Amino acid sequence: MPRRTERALLGSALGLSLAGAVLVAVARGADLLALPTGGPTLTFYQVLGVQLQVAAAFGLCHALLAWRRPRVDQYVLPVAAALTGLGLAIIFSLQPEQAARQVTWLWLSLALFAAVVGWGPEPALLGRYKYLLGLLTAALLLLPILVGTEVNGARLWIRLGSFTLQPGELAKIALVLFLAGYLAEKGELLAAEPRRLGSVAIPDPQLLLPLLLLWAAGLALLVLLRDLGTALLFFGTAVVMLYLATAQLGWLALGGVSFAGGAWVCGQLFGHVRARLANWVDPWPKIETTGFQPIQGMFAIAAGGLGGVGLGQGLARSIPAATTDYPFAALCEELGLWGAGVLLALYLILVYRGLHHGLRQPGRFEALTAAGLGCLLGFQALVICAGVVRLIPLTGITLPFVSYGGSSLLTNYLALALLLRCSEEPR
Amino acid sequence: MEAFLAAQRLIFLALLGWFVSRVVVVRRPAGAPPVPRSLRWLRSAVVGGFLATFLWQAWWTFERAHSAPYRAAERYDSRTWRLRDPSDRRAVVDRWGRPLIRTVRFGGQAVRRYELGPAAAHVSGYFHRLYGRAGLEEACDDRLATWRQPAWEQLSEAAQQAANPQPLPLALTIDRALQQAAATALGSRRGAVVVLNPAAGDLLALVSSPCYDPNLVDAARYRQWQADPDRPLLNRALAGLYPPGSTFKPVVAAAALATTWDPATRYESGPAGYLPPFERQRIRDHEAGERAGWRGHGPLDLRQAMACSANTWFAALGVALGPAPIVRTAQALGWQERWRLAGRADLVALPGRLPSDRLRPGDTARLAIGQHELLITPLGLAQVAATLANYGRQVPPRLLLDQPVPAPRQVLEAGLATRLNSLLQAPVADRGGTARGLRLPGVAVAGKTGSAQNPHGRAHAWVLAYAPAERATVVVVVLVEQGGSGSAAAVPVARAVLLAARQAGYLEAAR
Numbered sequence A: 001m002p003r004r005t006e007r008a009l010l011g012s013a014l015g016l017s018l019a020g021a022v023l024v025a026v027a028r029g030a031d032l033l034a035l036p037t038g039g040p041t042l043t044f045y046q047v048l049g050v051q052l053q054v055a056a057a058f059g060l061c062h063a064l065l066a067w068r069r070p071r072v073d074q075y076v077l078p079v080a081a082a083l084t085g086l087g088l089a090i091i092f093s094l095q096p097e098q099a100a101r102q103v104t105w106l107w108l109s110l111a112l113f114a115a116v117v118g119w120g121p122e123p124a125l126l127g128r129y130k131y132l133l134g135l136l137t138a139a140l141l142l143l144p145i146l147v148g149t150e151v152n153g154a155r156l157w158i159r160l161g162s163f164t165l166q167p168g169e170l171a172k173i174a175l176v177l178f179l180a181g182y183l184a185e186k187g188e189l190l191a192a193e194p195r196r197l198g199s200v201a202i203p204d205p206q207l208l209l210p211l212l213l214l215w216a217a218g219l220a221l222l223v224l225l226r227d228l229g230t231a232l233l234f235f236g237t238a239v240v241m242l243y244l245a246t247a248q249l250g251w252l253a254l255g256g257v258s259f260a261g262g263a264w265v266c267g268q269l270f271g272h273v274r275a276r277l278a279n280w281v282d283p284w285p286k287i288e289t290t291g292f293q294p295i296q297g298m299f300a301i302a303a304g305g306l307g308g309v310g311l312g313q314g315l316a317r318s319i320p321a322a323t324t325d326y327p328f329a330a331l332c333e334e335l336g337l338w339g340a341g342v343l344l345a346l347y348l349i350l351v352y353r354g355l356h357h358g359l360r361q362p363g364r365f366e367a368l369t370a371a372g373l374g375c376l377l378g379f380q381a382l383v384i385c386a387g388v389v390r391l392i393p394l395t396g397i398t399l400p401f402v403s404y405g406g407s408s409l410l411t412n413y414l415a416l417a418l419l420l421r422c423s424e425e426p427r
Numbered sequence B: 001m002e003a004f005l006a007a008q009r010l011i012f013l014a015l016l017g018w019f020v021s022r023v024v025v026v027r028r029p030a031g032a033p034p035v036p037r038s039l040r041w042l043r044s045a046v047v048g049g050f051l052a053t054f055l056w057q058a059w060w061t062f063e064r065a066h067s068a069p070y071r072a073a074e075r076y077d078s079r080t081w082r083l084r085d086p087s088d089r090r091a092v093v094d095r096w097g098r099p100l101i102r103t104v105r106f107g108g109q110a111v112r113r114y115e116l117g118p119a120a121a122h123v124s125g126y127f128h129r130l131y132g133r134a135g136l137e138e139a140c141d142d143r144l145a146t147w148r149q150p151a152w153e154q155l156s157e158a159a160q161q162a163a164n165p166q167p168l169p170l171a172l173t174i175d176r177a178l179q180q181a182a183a184t185a186l187g188s189r190r191g192a193v194v195v196l197n198p199a200a201g202d203l204l205a206l207v208s209s210p211c212y213d214p215n216l217v218d219a220a221r222y223r224q225w226q227a228d229p230d231r232p233l234l235n236r237a238l239a240g241l242y243p244p245g246s247t248f249k250p251v252v253a254a255a256a257l258a259t260t261w262d263p264a265t266r267y268e269s270g271p272a273g274y275l276p277p278f279e280r281q282r283i284r285d286h287e288a289g290e291r292a293g294w295r296g297h298g299p300l301d302l303r304q305a306m307a308c309s310a311n312t313w314f315a316a317l318g319v320a321l322g323p324a325p326i327v328r329t330a331q332a333l334g335w336q337e338r339w340r341l342a343g344r345a346d347l348v349a350l351p352g353r354l355p356s357d358r359l360r361p362g363d364t365a366r367l368a369i370g371q372h373e374l375l376i377t378p379l380g381l382a383q384v385a386a387t388l389a390n391y392g393r394q395v396p397p398r399l400l401l402d403q404p405v406p407a408p409r410q411v412l413e414a415g416l417a418t419r420l421n422s423l424l425q426a427p428v429a430d431r432g433g434t435a436r437g438l439r440l441p442g443v444a445v446a447g448k449t450g451s452a453q454n455p456h457g458r459a460h461a462w463v464l465a466y467a468p469a470e471r472a473t474v475v476v477v478v479l480v481e482q483g484g485s486g487s488a489a490a491v492p493v494a495r496a497v498l499l500a501a502r503q504a505g506y507l508e509a510a511r
Helices: A004-030 A044-068 A076-094 A096-119 A123-128 A130-147 A167-192 A205-225 A228-246 A249-269 A271-281 A292-304 A327-360 A365-388 A406-422 B002-024 B037-062 B068-072 B117-124 B135-139 B151-155 B157-163 B176-186 B219-227 B245-258 B286-290 B302-308 B311-321 B323-332 B361-368 B378-389 B414-429 B486-503
Strands: A148-151 A154-160 A163-165 A195-197 A200-202 B099-106 B109-114 B191-197 B202-209 B267-269 B298-300 B446-454 B457-467 B474-480
Touching (some): A004 A044, A004 B002, A044 A076, A044 A096, A076 A327, A076 B002, A096 A406, A123 A130, A123 A167, A123 A365, A123 A406, A130 A154, A130 A167, A167 A228, A167 A365, A228 B037, A249 B037, A292 A365, A292 B037, A327 A365, A327 A406, A365 A406, A365 B037, B099 B117, B117 B135, B117 B202, B176 B191, B176 B202, B176 B486, B245 B323, B245 B378, B245 B414, B245 B486, B298 B302, B302 B311, B302 B414, B311 B323, B311 B361, B323 B361, B378 B414, B414 B446, B446 B486, B457 B486
Antiparallel strands (some): A154 A163, A195 A200, B191 B202, B191 B474, B267 B298, B446 B457, B457 B474
């Protein structure tokens, strides 16, 4: 029987998701002293309906995989389903009406996922259009600067009717594909005969030039976009892919240094970034203004303790933008340190699966793409979670699969679909 | 339900862990190539990043949550009311150990029970998860709340019980019987009663009316109280500022006795009233309006004027003195003091208002009869009365029995205070005194009434009283909003409180 592992894991994940949502509903029903300004709530049957929709959508995806792609990775989809389910439980708890909308987005995302996995082009074909993808990355990042709307000092969104989209989300995938294509072709050359400066290997500048150009362009765009989180994510992913393609530590060092430099420059240039840095170091004096969100997040985390207060029983609604930027804090409150550890472990598994496939055929486009996408998803989670617990300065990016938001969910499932396609074992 | 909510938490967490363990345990195929060094480096870096985040979070959860900035910012945390389960909250008792606030189990839920209900509402305040805290529950929250152990120790309820034995109740200086008697005496009229022990500053009773029942705080009632034009949530004893009227006259007398003014001076008090220099409006005695054909008191000395509360007399005295000594004396007596009963916020009295010390004679005359930009809270006036009763030694008020009594401050010269003391017995003891209703058999009582005109309608009725006059153990201040005359509306309330105090043994204690 094909894909038995996936079926069993997916069943558990969907069971968890259902249990989570039901527990939220039960806790809310029992909680007679819920805040009077809780906003609209869903009935128990609506919650159940939403969960059945989720189960149906993932079941269909599993059937499609079993039919069309029986030899792709079996762990990634259940992990994504578990994350989505946990995310829905958290959103139910925070903003019930958003959970209903999130399910609509989930249908769309899984339709895109199915289309790409089932009938999308061979991944290798994408690799041929690497320079086009490089241009696409730049274009997607530029788009909101030209026609975007500014939210919280960052120009990341474009408005289409009643929807707002974040093209930067898609740009991340385009960047991974471009880097994978480029490195699959030039990686060996980059690694082959490095010049040495002391113990640090420096590749041939001629090969490096296109990459440096892209980095410079990306940094320039991000300076214009003023979003530190996306910048960190781009650099992290690019550095890891370079490292994977060339197996040289020099890239990690170079990436780290150049990013630190970029961040410092950003901090010097923009009040918006500087305020975030100041908020990171000491938010307490500004508790009523810029420090409010991080401190409310800290309250939520502290309230959670070891095992949390229970699903649906947290008060993380007090955090501004809780469902998009701070679902991690809400999860910490309701499921505690244990639940947060589980969440982080799930992302770590995504990274590991990506690296696992990257290892199988080192240097190939598919392998690099799989590793890059796995790292992209994992790093994004790491950047926002570390920001919420104030290990690093906070950056307003979404928690993949968990946060409320259409464009985030769509691109995450697109990345997942590409990861799965690239993980296909040869016959 | 509670058991289910507790159990589901653990079951769900266990399921989460089980799920992750199923995904994580991926066996490497036998013939797989070894993991290259570069990848091992990378993996360690990634795992390190996740681990650092997790450990940082764990550290914050268990350690930083008890840090100073967190505790300081805690009032911004809406969970504060929820985490501080009332079941862990300390009980509150009165000065003799009689319960005022207890925590009881009601339908499986811990609730605060306020033994006196509305009668002590403005002392106890309330504790509610949604509507927050007020009164003592707010002001002394940090002493009433018992902090739970750090999160990891919460796992065992029994262990926690052992670690935190039932905390001792918080003792107040309030006397439960006196508090109840004061509330009953004031009844449903708008106003306030403050009862103090002048020597230690102990607050024996504090009533503000109308009030609310702290046992019955809920959404509908809270909205109703907020919308009520009589403002039952307002603590009139601490936050109500009223013109003092004739109860200010002892301050004017103190100011006069402190200057070179001749105490033997007599001023004429006639039916025509007194016309201050450069003024058109006459100041009249209250009898002039009440009794037709009243012929006036004639020439009065200080004691007689105090006894019958002669406005014309004190207006003339005020003009003779000028505003500066009066304002100075009021300041010395703590008129503008921000009296703090306990803790922070809620149980702090508003400072009284004084006019500037440069007034026109007409305004000085009105100042001398307790009008003109002169405002005081009932507690503020009780403090003034207590300082007079205490022979000029000022003791700040206190509400908590374990609060140390600070050393008294001599704000009036002792000899002057002795003369004032005998002067203040005149309204009670002398013929025609306005506070004769306060006489008690066997106990000398000092007191002064007041009927303060105000823009809202009838005069506010005041009385300040203390007994035994020579060595006071109880000071009573009563305010009845728009009660009319002090003698008619406020004196019976003060008398009832004094009787209750005598029954409780306070007046005998000094003998």
